[in-house]
Amino acid sequence: MPSRVASKTYGTVAADRRKEMSGLEFVQGLVDGTLPLNTIARTLGYDVTEVADGRVIVTATPNDSHLNPSGTVHGGLAATLLDSCMGLAIWSTLEKGVSQTTLEFKISLVRPITPETGVIKAEGVVLNRGRRVGTAEGRITDDRGRLLAHGTTTCLIFES
Numbered sequence: 001m002p003s004r005v006a007s008k009t010y011g012t013v014a015a016d017r018r019k020e021m022s023g024l025e026f027v028q029g030l031v032d033g034t035l036p037l038n039t040i041a042r043t044l045g046y047d048v049t050e051v052a053d054g055r056v057i058v059t060a061t062p063n064d065s066h067l068n069p070s071g072t073v074h075g076g077l078a079a080t081l082l083d084s085c086m087g088l089a090i091w092s093t094l095e096k097g098v099s100q101t102t103l104e105f106k107i108s109l110v111r112p113i114t115p116e117t118g119v120i121k122a123e124g125v126v127l128n129r130g131r132r133v134g135t136a137e138g139r140i141t142d143d144r145g146r147l148l149a150h151g152t153t154t155c156l157i158f159e160s
Contacts, residue, residue, distance in 0.1 A: 010038065019096060058124075059120065062120065092126075097160050100155045100156065123138060135153065
């Protein structure tokens with residue numbers, strides 16, 4: 001995974017360019033590297049690795065740079081991964097010229113994450129997508145399929 005993230009570029013996609021793509025095309029560009037990942041992905045070391053209509057997977061390998069004072073991975077990493085996979089799952093359902101932004105999200109941390117956990121996978125799946133509001137759920141699991149954290153989000157959908 002580190003080599004895959006290292007091969008990606010980081011930045012933002014101009015609004016005019018985003019308007020030309022469906023949400024699925026946009027997120028697919030993040031997955032295949034034809035579009036840059038956001039810079040927080042570089043900071044935290046995560047990657048957008050899979051997309052299908054209404055479903056996105058984000059992966060990361062926790063390390064010492066993610067630790068809180070207790071020596072476990074800070075909950076902010078889990079929150080960011082969940083916010084990203086759930087929001088992008090909703091984005092993957094949008095038409096050209098339409099965007100989304102997170103209105104609120106809630107997460108529950110159910111197992112500690114440490115550098116020894118290894119690769120973690122955050123999967124976001126759309127629950128409901130209306131004209132103005134979308135909801136999604138997300139789950140973070142380890143390589144053995146154990147649930148580490150889960151959450152839900154509500155996103156505002158709007159014309160770009």
